[in-house]
Amino acid sequence: MTLLSELTRTAVAERAPDAVAVVPVGACEQHGPHLPLGTDLMVAEHVAVATAARLAGEIDVVVAPSVAVGYSPHHVPIGATLTAGVGTLLAQLRDTCAGLAAAGFRRIFLLNGHGGNAELVVVAAREAGQALRVRVGAGSYWVMAWTELVAAGAQDRGRLPGHAGAFETSLALALRPDLVVDPPHRPGTAFARNPAGYFGRYHVEEPDAMAAGDGFSDDPSAGTADDGRRYLVAVVTAVAAGLRKFARA
Structure with a gap:
């Protein structure tokens, strides 16, 4: 069993000191029309649970309840978006870490799935680790798995990670094809990304860029379920390696 919400308090007390608690951090925001x-x-969430299963028998990974609303003000003008303010999100992440530490966890990892949260999860980990005197890590799955994703061809069809383009459409088709509705076609988008991470060497905020692109970054119709399954294998492999190193350091 890997979900914190399914454990009894007795089981948590027994497992927490030697386990890694993973907190999936996401968003609730528009992802194009599809x-x-x-x-x-x-x-x-999928990556967290699959990674816990991959590490079973080697490292005890307990998946905590997710933080479901992230920092998404850049999507609000397009519609159908919930967002937390910077202070609100940081407070929720700190409080979640505090609760896990109080329950006995000495190693906590914030696993991020949303670009708008990328810097904030790192700040939250730094603050929580210092305040709680426990080991707190943070990472965005596509950054942790950048090399593996590039090797799996994730930059060949669209931006990595982009937003609601070929990459994320492939992931959704692999995980929940029933929720994907007629991906639109947008050919000819440049795909290159700096392998140093999501923002490359610096970040420039373009307030209207997402709305100008109808809420997606590149050609969603280029995504396939087969690609998505390959990308997920690459991500889980890389995140498992990262958590293995985190747990043993």
């Missing part, structure tokens, strides 16, 4: 609002959270 993907569900919870795409980021859906992927983060």
Whole structure:
């Protein structure tokens, strides 16, 4: 059993000191006209649970309840978006870490699935680790798995990670094809990304960029379920390696 919400308090007390608690962090925001609002959270939760299963018998990973609403003000003008403010999200992440520490967990990892949260989960981990005197890590799954995703061809069809483009559409088709509705076609998008991470060497905020693109970054119709399954294998492999290192350091 890997879900914190399914454990008794006795089981938590027994397992927490030697386990890694993983907190999936997502968003509830528009993902173009074709993907569900919870795409980021859906992927983060899947990766967390699949990674826990991959590490079973080696490292005890307990998946905590998710933080479902992230920092998404750049999507609000398009519609169908919930967002937390910077302070609100940081407070929720800190409080979640505090509760896990109080329950006995000494190692906590914030597994992020949404670009808008990328810097904030790191800040939250730093603050929580110092305040709680426990080991707290944070990472966005596509950054943790960048090399593996590039090797799996994730930059060949669309931006990595992009937003609601070929990459995320592939993931959604692999996980919940029933929730994907007629991905639109947008050819000719440039795909290159800096392998150093999501924002590359610096970040420039373009307030209207997402709305100008109808809420998606590149060609969603280029996504396939087969691609998505391959990407998920790459992500789980990389995240498992990251958590293995985190747990043993």
